[in-house]
Amino acid sequence: MAELFIFFEQIYRILFLLIPVLVSVAMIVWLDRRVWAFVQKRRGPNVVGPFGLFQTLADALKYIFKEIIIPASANKIIFILAPIVTMTLALIAWAVIPFSETFVLADINVGILYLFAVSSLGVYGIIMGGWASNSKYPFLGAIRSAAQMVSYEVSIGVIIINVLLCVGSLNLSDIVLAQKDLWFVIPLFPMFIIFFISALAETNRPPFDLPEAEAELVAGYQTEYSGMMYAMFWLGEYANILLMCAMGSILFLGGWLSPIDLFPFNAIPAPIWLILKILFLFILFALIKAIVPRYRYDQLMKLGWKIFLPFSLIYVVLTASFLMYFDLLPGN
Amino acid sequence: MIAHAIVFYIFSLIAIVSAIMVTVSKNTVNSVFFLILDFISISCLFIMIGAEFLGMIMLIVYVGAVAVLFLFVVMMLNVAQQKNEWFNSSGRSSHIPVGLLVSIIIFFELIIVIGGWKYKPDLLDSIAIEINTDLTNTQSLGSVIYTDYIHLFQLSGMVLLVAMIGAIVLTFRQRSGVKRQSYFKQISRDRKDGIELVDVENNKGVKIDA
Structure with a gap:
């Protein structure tokens, strides 16, 4: 009986997280279009x-x-699986996001690795959809996207190492609590910028939306999809964007912590702060979509491999030596 | 405990069935997808025995990077339609003896390994390093790898570096006559280099260097 109770309690907690996430994905699509319209002096x-x-x-x-x-020549099973994979992966990652010190579904030891793993699996939805469609444009889009996402994952991984050096733990709550005195956006500001740009590339947002560049590839990997399956791709994409914003605010903007630990600020409940930070990052995402032209593909690859990767590697060495020299390494 | 056992058997069953399907499946792309399923279920098994760091690294490295490149290559080479010859051919394929040889060697290696296998209670008696149960998985791995086994760790890193350089050298080819974009050249260009005013004589034209 007790096990059954725990089971239902867990299901209740999962729904309590999942339904707000889905609703906010819907709202965020609206916000994205409104911001886009605002920049272009339309109403939206x-x-x-x-x-x-x-x-x-x-x-x-x-x-x-x-x-x-479903196209006649498509590989039906994989074609149907692709949007499901995208949607599922975008949602399961929310399990480890801490909304406050106590409000977290799964407070696991390797939370940041889990987030990184799930976001690196996201490429499968796209590559499966592109290949299973058995058509030229989706396939080209999928190939482009696979290369793009794998490249930018590397630099995101190195950026995460930078943060972990300052924290000394892979647990997301520990990462947030380590920023109690100083948000990591200040000492690691260049890494925050690179993380933000890599997150744009990782979620296939403009200016890096080459997998679905409509001028060249119709709609990339989504070309053959219609109805609910297209909607699932679309929602999964926005859930991923929200997830990247959440990851950015946890790694650099102090997660659920209030900016100043004084009365009017720390009276506001912790989840609100996290949501405000996510919204702030998302509005930046939306503004960039509106004001920046699309990158060329070779420039994208050059940026990822020849600029971001060496720079963030050098920054790892810098951070490590700084912490070592001033004896600030966590765990001592 | 029973739930633990049930979940363990589910994951190991998925792992074994998908490993068999990798070799049996007729479509190469499907084989790669079964390989991914295999990796995922093995990483779940790692997490179940409490090695969460290894499980996550398995997901990130094998599923997130290696298998993507597998898929990439398989899709690009267009071998998707190539049928698996193991079941179709009547012994004509020349790969079978080689494959058999390799699998026999691996089989004997496995026998040697399993022959010396120590189960957890016996293992705990015989190892010299003290096990600190307060540390998390990641911390204890780090404190062992970077202190006691630092030379082996560095050596394996060197092996990987050599393999990486080798792959780059083997695939790198320098083609002549490729027009490359140089940002520095573009940015440092000004009006003087870009525009040239020429007085053109009638009926002569101008010679422009290409």
Whole structure:
């Protein structure tokens, strides 16, 4: 009986996390379009509901009632699996995100490695979808995206090492608590910039949206998808973007901590701070989508391998020697 | 405990079945996907025995990077439609003796390894290093690798470096006549180098160096 109770409690906790994440993904799509429109002096979606807030729900409804078309020459199993993989991977990563000192679904020892692993698995949804469509444009998009995501993962990994050197633990709550006095964005500011750009590339956001560059590849790996399956790709993509924003705010912006440990600020509940930081990073993502032109593919690769990787490696050496020299290494 | 056992058997069953499917499956791309499934279930097994660091590294390195490159190569070379010859051919394939040789060698190696296998209670009696149960997995791995086994660790890093340089040397080819973009050249260009005003004589034209 007790086991059954624990089981249902866990399911309740999972739903309590998952449903807000899904709702906020819907809201974030609306926000993205509003910011984009704002920069271009348009109005954006403003008709459905107050301020157009329900636009995404209306879109989702439309996708649900559309027909799902599976190309005759497609590999059916993998074709159907691809959006499911994308969506699932985008959602399971939220299990380890700490919203406050106590509010975390799974407070595991290797939380940051788990996040990194799940975000590096994200490439499979795209590569499966592109290959299974058995069509030229999706395949090209998938190949591009695989190379792009694998390249930028490397630099994200090195950036994570930088943060871990300052923390001395792979646990996400420890990472946040280590920033109690000083957010890592200040000593590691160059790493924050590189993390932000790599996150753009990792989630295939403009200016690095080459896998779905509409001028060259129609819609990249999504070309053959329709109806609900397309919607799942789309939602998975935005859930991934939110996840990257959450990762950025935990690694560099002090997670759930308030900026100043004084009365009016630390009275605000911890999850609100995390959500505000995620929103701040997301608005930056959305602004960059609106104002920066798309990169050329060879420039993208050059940026990843020849600039970001050496620079962040050098920064690892710098951070390590700094901590060693001033005897600041954690664990001593 | 029973739930633990059930989950263990589920993961090991998936691991074994998908390992068999890697070799049996007729489509090469499907083989790679089964390989990925195998890696994932093995990393779950690692996590179940408490080696969460190894499990996560398995996911990141093998599934996140190596298998992606496998897929990449398999898809690019377009061997997807090539049928697996093991079951179709009537003994004509010349790869079978080589494969048999390799598998026999691996089989005997496995016998040697399992012959000297120590189960956990026996192992704990015989090892010299003290086990500190307060440390997490990652900390204890780090404190062993970077102190007692630093030379072996550095040596394996060197082996990987040599392999990497070898791969680059083998695949690198310098082609002539390729037009490359040079940012420094582009940025340092000004009006003087970019534009040349020429007085053109009638009916003569100008010779422009290409």
